[in-house]
Each structure stands twice: as C-alpha cells, then as structure tokens.
Amino acid sequence: MALEIAVVGTRGIPANYGGFETFAQELSKRLVARGHKVTVYGRNHYIERGVVSFEGVSIRRLPAVRHKYFDTVSNTFLAISDAIFRSYDIMLICNAANAFLSWIPRLRGQRVVLNVDGIERRRKKWNWLGKEFYRLSERMAVHFPNEIVTDAETIRSYYLDRYHRSSYFIPYGAEVGKAQTQAILQKLGIDPEGYLVFVSRLEPENNAHLVIRAYLESGLKLPLIVVGDAPYSGVYIAELQELARSGNVLMPGAIYGEAYRELLSHSLCYLHGTEVGGSHPALIEAMGAGTVVIANDTRENREVLGRGGILCSFEEVEVLAELMKRVADQRSSFEACIDLAQERVRKRYNWEAVTDQYEDLFYALTR
Numbered sequence: 001m002a003l004e005i006a007v008v009g010t011r012g013i014p015a016n017y018g019g020f021e022t023f024a025q026e027l028s029k030r031l032v033a034r035g036h037k038v039t040v041y042g043r044n045h046y047i048e049r050g051v052v053s054f055e056g057v058s059i060r061r062l063p064a065v066r067h068k069y070f071d072t073v074s075n076t077f078l079a080i081s082d083a084i085f086r087s088y089d090i091m092l093i094c095n096a097a098n099a100f101l102s103w104i105p106r107l108r109g110q111r112v113v114l115n116v117d118g119i120e121r122r123r124k125k126w127n128w129l130g131k132e133f134y135r136l137s138e139r140m141a142v143h144f145p146n147e148i149v150t151d152a153e154t155i156r157s158y159y160l161d162r163y164h165r166s167s168y169f170i171p172y173g174a175e176v177g178k179a180q181t182q183a184i185l186q187k188l189g190i191d192p193e194g195y196l197v198f199v200s201r202l203e204p205e206n207n208a209h210l211v212i213r214a215y216l217e218s219g220l221k222l223p224l225i226v227v228g229d230a231p232y233s234g235v236y237i238a239e240l241q242e243l244a245r246s247g248n249v250l251m252p253g254a255i256y257g258e259a260y261r262e263l264l265s266h267s268l269c270y271l272h273g274t275e276v277g278g279s280h281p282a283l284i285e286a287m288g289a290g291t292v293v294i295a296n297d298t299r300e301n302r303e304v305l306g307r308g309g310i311l312c313s314f315e316e317v318e319v320l321a322e323l324m325k326r327v328a329d330q331r332s333s334f335e336a337c338i339d340l341a342q343e344r345v346r347k348r349y350n351w352e353a354v355t356d357q358y359e360d361l362f363y364a365l366t367r
Helices: 019-033 071-083 096-101 128-141 153-163 183-188 208-218 234-244 257-265 281-289 299-305 317-329 331-348 351-366
Strands: 004-008 037-043 057-062 090-094 111-115 147-150 196-199 224-227 249-253 269-272 292-296 310-312
Touching: 004 019, 004 071, 019 037, 019 057, 019 090, 019 281, 019 351, 037 071, 057 071, 071 090, 071 096, 090 096, 090 351, 096 111, 096 128, 111 351, 128 153, 147 153, 147 351, 153 299, 183 257, 196 208, 196 257, 208 224, 208 234, 208 317, 224 257, 234 249, 257 281, 269 281, 269 317, 281 292, 281 299, 281 331, 292 299, 292 317, 292 331, 299 310, 310 317, 317 331
Parallel strands: 004 037, 004 090, 037 057, 090 111, 111 147, 196 224, 196 269, 224 249, 269 292, 292 310
Antiparallel strands: none
16 A cells, blocks of 8 residues: 655755755655655755655755754744645654644644654753753653654663653664765875764764864874764854864865765774764764774664774773774774674664665554
C-alpha cells in the first residue's frame, strides 16, 4: 500500500545544512523508490527558487522568520498549516522544538511521528528562555504526536527514564566505502591522507575551538580543514577564524554532496567534537568513509563509535594533541579501527534498514 507522507521541520532538500536535512533527503528518496508519495517542506532561504522536486520527492518552499529563535518553528507552523489541507497519511515532524505544533495534524486524522533529535536544552547557544522552551517541548513531545522517534539508545533511555514514554529507536544511516574522486582536494590544494578534517555546525558545543587549539599545540604541519557554518554564530565563527590564523587551518565553509564524501574519505583522520545531541550523521558518515575517527567521549558518541575509533575528552586539549600526532605518525596501526567502523555502519547504520523501520512504523500507524 502506497502512503502519502509529508516531512516538515527541516530546512529542506537537497541537503545543504545539517543532519536533519541529510536525513530528510536520504529517507524520502528511498521511500519514493518504494512507491510512496513524499513531500519535503523547506525554507525559502535554503532552497533555490524553482526547485520543486529532488529524485522523485516533491519539494514545497515556504517562508520563515529569519531569527535564531523563530526560524524553525515559524516555517514548521506554515508547513503544517499547508499540509493539513492535503491528503497526507503521515506527517513526519523533525525537531522537538516543533512538538507544540504536533497535535494540529491529528485533528485532521493525519498520523504524526516526531523525531525529537537530542536533548536540545543542553546546547550552549540557547539562553535561559530557549532552554526552558526546549524543556517544555520535551514534555509536549511525549503527549502530542502519535509516536516519537529517538535516534540513539541514550536518548531513548532518557525519555523512558524521565517521562516514562517509550519511543522507537531508529538511527541515521550512511554509505560504506571511499569516494573515488578527489576534486575538492585539488580545489583546496591538499593531498590524500595529508590533512585532518573537522565537520560540524560551528557552534560552541561542537568544540571547533578545542580542536583548533589541540591542532596548534600538536605542532603538526599538515593542514586542518574545518568544515561547517552556522547562520546565527557570527561572533563564534569570527573567534575561530582569529584562532585559525596561528596555524595551517583552512575554513572553507559548509561542503555537501560528493565533495563532502571526498574530504572524509581521503583524510588522515576525522575529528568529531559534539557534546550534545543523539546520533550525529557526520560521525556515522566518517565511519563509513574509511578514515580514522577521533571523537569526543560522550555517551552518545560512545554508543555510535563502539570500537571503531578513538574516544577522548576534547576538554583535555593536550591529550587530543597527542592523539593527532600519534595518528599522523602511525596511521597504518589504526587500520583495524577503520575496518571495525565500516562493519559497524553496515550492520547498525544502513540507510535501507533505517527506511525499513520508518516504513514499518508508518504502516503500523495507518492500519
């Protein structure tokens, strides 16, 4: 049975920002390939004018209030207001911030699934009001949608322990294998396995500043490529740029698609600094791409990485610096970690298996 599905709460596809956008893109195109009709709602300032479809997925562009605190919820409100007058069977809403809107489609008989992501109120970028809003959103998330999805066992346990609400644990996915092309390396003037790479939204809790400090302390001459951007982090990004001037640090901004895979695949190692959130797509993608992974030691990152990489506290800058030097000097000794990481992605973070789980959930709700 073919379903009509709306995906709201992301910036839209083709993915050009972060994890939710990659998730929306990868899931929706696979659902379409299985015969379902899928529409992804997005924001005017992230989707080019005139783009109405992507690999069979319909795209609807709507405005948003371009403000740190209203960008997401304003666009989601408009998307839901549009979607409730259409024939969708399922509405997949991304981000716990949108929980307060998730009851509206149910009034029209549409089934609502909310992917809550991580524990957003712990992010440093939010002031006390933002943190309280996310705290309230967590409470609404356990009551308003038909079902909630958590992308990490750690987050699933959090909702179960704190709110006594069970959820569907469905992680993100990634491809396994190295990119064969190297066009972005040539563009940036770097050599295969001749650079370190950090990928993330450039926000304080993702710890780009600690990575740059550790790199500078390591004394390595190989370049560090800091990939990412963030729309409301101008002050922090300026601080990173000032810090980066002390060494061979390149900050090319956000990079997506095949160029992004090339950067991961051919790097000496990938550095993952997040301290908040669930399963981070960038970490899983790096594991699948076949590079050495050094990740900040959090419960969520530990869950994803397993024995497929190196964990350390990024607050311990000296230790992180030593690890960078060790990987640069002895990369061949980490081949076993690379193999374990790729096998872990094949077994636990396969996009087709992820799609299976969402499809099963959608069918269960519409029977």
